[in-house]
Structures are given as C-alpha cells and as structure tokens.
Amino acid sequence: MNVTDSAIYRRYVEANGNSRRHAERARAHVPTGTSRALLRHAPFPFYTVKGEGAYTTDLDGNRRIDFHGNYTAMIHGHAHPEITAAVMARLPTGTAYSSPSVDEEALAALLCERVPSVEQVVFNNSGSEAVMVALRAARAVTGRDRIGRFEGGYHGSSDFMLVGGHHLPSIDDPVRVSFPHPDFAGVPRAACDDVVLMRYNSPEALVEAVRRHGHELAAIIVEPMLGAGGIIPAEPEFLMVLREETRRAGIALICDEVITLRQAYGGGQSLYQLDPDLTTMAKIIGGGFPIGAVGGKREFMRCFNEPELGGTTANLGTFSANAISVTAGLTAMRLLDAASIESLNSLGEATRETLRIILQKHAPAAQVSGSGSLFQIHWTRAALRDARAVESADQTLKLLTCLGLSNRSIHISVRGMGALSTPMTASHVEALGSALEGTLSEMASEGWNLGL
Ligand SMILES: Cc1ncc(COP(=O)(O)O)c(C=O)c1O
Missing domain, CATH: 3.40.640.10 (Type I PLP-dependent aspartate aminotransferase-like (Major domain))
Structure with missing residues (x-):
C-alpha cells in the first residue's frame, strides 16, 4: 500500500486542516512553510500555538503530550x-x-x-x-x-x-x-x-x-x-x-x-x-x-x-x-538538580521498558534505544551500535508511527526520538504506551508488515 492511502495518513491530514491551510499560505513567504528544516515532514507538520507543561496545542485545537520537547531542549516542558x-x-x-x-x-x-x-x-x-x-x-x-x-x-x-x-x-x-x-x-x-x-x-x-x-x-x-x-x-x-x-x-x-x-x-x-x-x-x-x-x-x-x-x-x-x-x-x-535528573532518568527507564514490551508483542521488526530521559523507536533489527544500523530503518513505518501517535495525542519526532520533561509522570508514559499499541494495531490491520 502507498503510505498516502493509509487511513493513518489520511486521518492526520483531516485532523490538521488549519495547519495544512497555514502551511500552504506560509509557503508564499517561507520556503516549505517553516524555517526549520528539521521540523519538516510529510505530509506537513502541525503548527503549535501554545505550550503548557508537558502539553502543546496546535492550530486545530489538538492537544498533545510533547515527547518531542523541541529536540530535547524543553526539559521543564513549556512555560514553566x-x-x-x-x-x-x-x-x-x-x-x-x-x-x-x-x-x-x-x-x-x-x-x-x-x-x-x-x-x-x-x-x-x-x-x-x-x-x-x-x-x-x-x-x-x-x-x-x-x-x-x-x-x-x-x-x-x-x-x-x-x-x-x-x-x-x-x-x-x-x-x-x-x-x-x-x-x-x-x-x-x-x-x-x-x-x-x-x-x-x-x-x-x-x-x-x-x-x-x-x-x-x-x-x-x-x-x-x-x-x-x-x-x-x-x-x-x-x-x-x-x-x-x-x-x-x-x-x-x-x-x-x-x-x-x-x-x-x-x-x-x-x-x-x-x-x-x-x-x-x-x-x-x-x-x-x-x-x-x-x-x-x-x-x-x-x-x-x-x-x-x-x-x-x-x-x-x-x-x-x-x-x-x-x-x-x-x-x-x-x-534541574541531581534529584530531578534522577527521577527523570528513572521515568526514562520505565518508558523504554514499556515501549520494549509493546514492540516485542506487536512489532518484532522494531526496537527501542536510549538512556537517561531519552528514547528512540527504530524500525530495524540491526544491532544498534552506529549510524549505519540507524539508517537501515524502514522510513515508511517510521513516518506512520509518528503520524499514528500524533493522531492519538502524542508527539514524538518523525525519526522516532522522544525526550521526557520534568512535568511528566507515569500517566504520560502510560498514555504513550496505549497510543503506540493503538497505532501498531491499526498498522497491522492495514496490512503493514511489522515483523519485516
Ligand atoms: C549534539 C548536537 N550538537 C549541536 C547541535 C546544534 O545545536 P543548535 O540547534 O542549538 O544549533 C545539536 C542540535 O540538535 C546537537 O544535537
């Protein structure tokens, strides 16, 4: 199946109509609609209008848990x-x-x-x-x-x-x-x-x-x-x-x-x-x-x-x-004192364990890497020791995972990276886990091969 025919992809487009229209308008004055090359992805990124603690809200009013954290910078979430x-x-x-x-x-x-x-x-x-x-x-x-x-x-x-x-x-x-x-x-x-x-x-x-x-x-x-x-x-x-x-x-x-x-x-x-x-x-x-x-x-x-x-x-x-x-x-x-780093890191360990269990059950072709308060989901079986292994990941499954999570109110980077922030608790990790399970089930029901 072509990725653009996936219900996951189509739902993302439907749920982000204002962002899509804004992207089209913005392209007149900003090439591709955003100055930041690393925020571009298919079909278009949603535009954020507000951030508050662990959450962001976009132009369509979609509220998501922000595991992207502006590529790990927002360690205390938004507007602390x-x-x-x-x-x-x-x-x-x-x-x-x-x-x-x-x-x-x-x-x-x-x-x-x-x-x-x-x-x-x-x-x-x-x-x-x-x-x-x-x-x-x-x-x-x-x-x-x-x-x-x-x-x-x-x-x-x-x-x-x-x-x-x-x-x-x-x-x-x-x-x-x-x-x-x-x-x-x-x-x-x-x-x-x-x-x-x-x-x-x-x-x-x-x-x-x-x-x-x-x-x-x-x-x-x-x-x-x-x-x-x-x-x-x-x-x-x-x-x-x-x-x-x-x-x-x-x-x-x-x-x-x-x-x-x-x-x-x-x-x-x-x-x-x-x-x-x-x-x-x-x-x-x-x-x-x-x-x-x-x-x-x-x-x-x-x-x-x-x-x-x-x-x-x-x-x-x-x-x-x-x-x-x-x-x-x-x-x-x-x-960000020693105690808050320690609790972030133990939440990080719990997050990776949650993801590992879900991936083992639903997506044997995927794995999770990371340490401390960071994680990444990889659609490859290659041993994750260097860049070559990372680059062997399946790009379509990567994109669908990101869009599927986004449809379920979770934001991770399109490359599969996630970062925890201090306002997060076990309930945010649980929400990430359920969203991933939902996304993988939807992908499986559409016939995507999650066992490669
Ligand atoms: C390890 C590393 N060095 C340097 C940079 C560049 O930082 P900046 O985006 O603030 O220019 C980044 C950005 O992600 C990074 O991850």
Missing part, C-alpha cells in the same frame, strides 16, 4: 512558572546591552561546578555556534586544521559539521575511516577536505584514523551518545580509547553535550568518567531561549584571551550572553 517569572522580572530592565551584562557569570559558575572538565565558559547563541567556536579554539591551540568526527554524529549547522553525517560511504569493513561528502546542497567541498570521518563505537576505526591522520588533526568531536543520529549510547571502551588516542597524539577532544548534558548532573561525560578538553553545551542551558556555550580546561580556554596563540580566538555575537537567555537558563538549571 518559575522560568517564566524569572524572565518576566528581568524583561523590564532590558534584554541585550551595549556593554557586558552581569548575568552570565552565575550560569558560567553553575556549569563549572557541575562538569568537572569545565573550568571556564564562553556563551554564544546556539549549539551550532558553540561547536563552530570550539573547533576554532582547538585549531588555535594545536595549530592544526583538520577535524575528526563520527558517522551519524550531529553537531549543528556549520559547514564543517554538515559533511558526512548522512549518505554514508558504502564501505562496510569494521575499520571505517573515510573522507566525507557534503550532506546538503551549498556546503563547500572545501569543508570536506578538512574532515576525517570515523565509524561510531569503533575503537578500531579510531586507532586507524589517528595512525593515519593524527598529526594533522586539531580535534576530534564526539557525542557521548549519538543524539540526532539515533539515541545510541557510546560504549565505554570506545570513549576510553578515544581519550587515550587523542591525548597521545596531541589532539583536542571536544565532547558535544548539546543533547547529553541532561543525562547526568555532570553531563553525559560524567557517566563515562570522560575528561575532554572542551565541551559544547546548548538547549537545556537556555531554559527555552537561544543559547550556546563552550567550556573547557584553562589551557584550552586561554585561546580566548591570549594573543600569543596568533590572536584571540573569536567568540562573537550581538546577542551572546544576553540577559534573558542566561536568566532563563540559570533558573532552568537550578531547577
């Missing part, structure tokens, strides 16, 4: 009363000044206190910017240009980081080291020349890459769990070898914690006792407002104020460390 109050109190005295504001220091101190490898912090406006600046810092300190990264890793939208994450090269040996291609039109070939691509969770690939290219690598950037690449946790040995190899070869290790900072009080790195040189952060540290941050050891952070490294490393941005983002972020991070 304390964050809203802090921002409302700060707004009347201005938002972004022409000289430094005093607000950023407290958030920087909080991050240094929590993440042992972070001794100093500079703020900017997004995770993409944080990664761009961290790479620049690594180049300034090491005097080298090339960057190592892993297949399936997502590090935001700078040119260097938009190469090789998708359209993986078709080699299939366990030691995979390759040079990437642009993932998107308009990314220059030159960006690829400076990037070495390695297989995730493969110590062999790492050792080989460092043997061949170590002398020219400024940095290797890694997520302690593939986030956008499938919510696939790193294997401890992989990160251990990564730290050893980078240290030995004088390569800066950048830990990208834009998604994983939520996983533990000291961030994802603390779960592995990983001691990176630089750490990038964003999403949850802005309390729902735009922010990015680069933190790290003093010997690396000194590039931001030491001209002898060839000039001060640039961390710029008209709105960097603006009063509102850091006020919201500080409130959000104080609310």
Whole structure:
C-alpha cells in the first residue's frame, strides 16, 4: 500500500486542516512553510500555538503530550512558572546591552561546578555556534586544521559539521575511516577536505584514523551518545580509547553535550568518567531561549584571551550572553538538580521498558534505544551500535508511527526520538504506551508488515 492511502495518513491530514491551510499560505513567504528544516515532514507538520507543561496545542485545537520537547531542549516542558517569572522580572530592565551584562557569570559558575572538565565558559547563541567556536579554539591551540568526527554524529549547522553525517560511504569493513561528502546542497567541498570521518563505537576505526591522520588533526568531536543520529549510547571502551588516542597524539577532544548534558548532573561525560578538553553545551542551558556555550580546561580556554596563540580566538555575537537567555537558563538549571535528573532518568527507564514490551508483542521488526530521559523507536533489527544500523530503518513505518501517535495525542519526532520533561509522570508514559499499541494495531490491520 502507498503510505498516502493509509487511513493513518489520511486521518492526520483531516485532523490538521488549519495547519495544512497555514502551511500552504506560509509557503508564499517561507520556503516549505517553516524555517526549520528539521521540523519538516510529510505530509506537513502541525503548527503549535501554545505550550503548557508537558502539553502543546496546535492550530486545530489538538492537544498533545510533547515527547518531542523541541529536540530535547524543553526539559521543564513549556512555560514553566518559575522560568517564566524569572524572565518576566528581568524583561523590564532590558534584554541585550551595549556593554557586558552581569548575568552570565552565575550560569558560567553553575556549569563549572557541575562538569568537572569545565573550568571556564564562553556563551554564544546556539549549539551550532558553540561547536563552530570550539573547533576554532582547538585549531588555535594545536595549530592544526583538520577535524575528526563520527558517522551519524550531529553537531549543528556549520559547514564543517554538515559533511558526512548522512549518505554514508558504502564501505562496510569494521575499520571505517573515510573522507566525507557534503550532506546538503551549498556546503563547500572545501569543508570536506578538512574532515576525517570515523565509524561510531569503533575503537578500531579510531586507532586507524589517528595512525593515519593524527598529526594533522586539531580535534576530534564526539557525542557521548549519538543524539540526532539515533539515541545510541557510546560504549565505554570506545570513549576510553578515544581519550587515550587523542591525548597521545596531541589532539583536542571536544565532547558535544548539546543533547547529553541532561543525562547526568555532570553531563553525559560524567557517566563515562570522560575528561575532554572542551565541551559544547546548548538547549537545556537556555531554559527555552537561544543559547550556546563552550567550556573547557584553562589551557584550552586561554585561546580566548591570549594573543600569543596568533590572536584571540573569536567568540562573537550581538546577542551572546544576553540577559534573558542566561536568566532563563540559570533558573532552568537550578531547577534541574541531581534529584530531578534522577527521577527523570528513572521515568526514562520505565518508558523504554514499556515501549520494549509493546514492540516485542506487536512489532518484532522494531526496537527501542536510549538512556537517561531519552528514547528512540527504530524500525530495524540491526544491532544498534552506529549510524549505519540507524539508517537501515524502514522510513515508511517510521513516518506512520509518528503520524499514528500524533493522531492519538502524542508527539514524538518523525525519526522516532522522544525526550521526557520534568512535568511528566507515569500517566504520560502510560498514555504513550496505549497510543503506540493503538497505532501498531491499526498498522497491522492495514496490512503493514511489522515483523519485516
Ligand atoms: C549534539 C548536537 N550538537 C549541536 C547541535 C546544534 O545545536 P543548535 O540547534 O542549538 O544549533 C545539536 C542540535 O540538535 C546537537 O544535537
């Protein structure tokens, strides 16, 4: 059956008439109807008009439990009363000044206190910017240009980081080291020349890459769990070898914690006792407002104020460390204390267990991955260790699952990712479980092969 003939697909279209009409109108002035490429999906995304705690409401009045959480950023759900109050109190005295504001220091101190490898912090406006600046810092300190990264890793939208994450090269040996291609039109070939691509969770690939290219690598950037690449946790040995190899070869290790900072009080790195040189952060540290941050050891952070490294490393941005983002972020991070992370993570474990049981019963071709407060449903039987396994998933079943859940008042990302937020309880997880069972039964009754 063609996916557009599915009752699930048709019901989504019917239930979201205002969103469909809005998408058509918006396309006149905004290509595809939304500026955010990663929110586009077939047949069209619904448009949200309100968020409140664990729920959002769309243009058609559909209310859903938001397991998407703006790609994990909204860890306290929407319009959290304390964050809203802090921002409302700060707004009347201005938002972004022409000289430094005093607000950023407290958030920087909080991050240094929590993440042992972070001794100093500079703020900017997004995770993409944080990664761009961290790479620049690594180049300034090491005097080298090339960057190592892993297949399936997502590090935001700078040119260097938009190469090789998708359209993986078709080699299939366990030691995979390759040079990437642009993932998107308009990314220059030159960006690829400076990037070495390695297989995730493969110590062999790492050792080989460092043997061949170590002398020219400024940095290797890694997520302690593939986030956008499938919510696939790193294997401890992989990160251990990564730290050893980078240290030995004088390569800066950048830990990208834009998604994983939520996983533990000291961030994802603390779960592995990983001691990176630089750490990038964003999403949850802005309390729902735009922010990015680069933190790290003093010997690396000194590039931001030491001209002898060839000039001060640039961390710029008209709105960097603006009063509102850091006020919201500080409130959000104080609310996210060790106890609330622990209870989020145990709800996460219960969620994955609920999904696992349902998938085993109704959809043997699917599985769930994740850790902490994150999960992802994958329509593949491949062992989930790297990006190749994630990319083998059935795209049609993935889309139908997302639309079927949406029809049942649950929002997960179209790639199957879900994130918990602090307003959620066991009842939200139960609702997710029943919606998934309903969706899978409907898919089975339409004849979709859930056992592939
Ligand atoms: C690991 C990681 N790094 C960087 C980014 C980019 O962050 P932003 O979307 O704030 O630019 C993301 C975004 O999802 C991410 O997941």
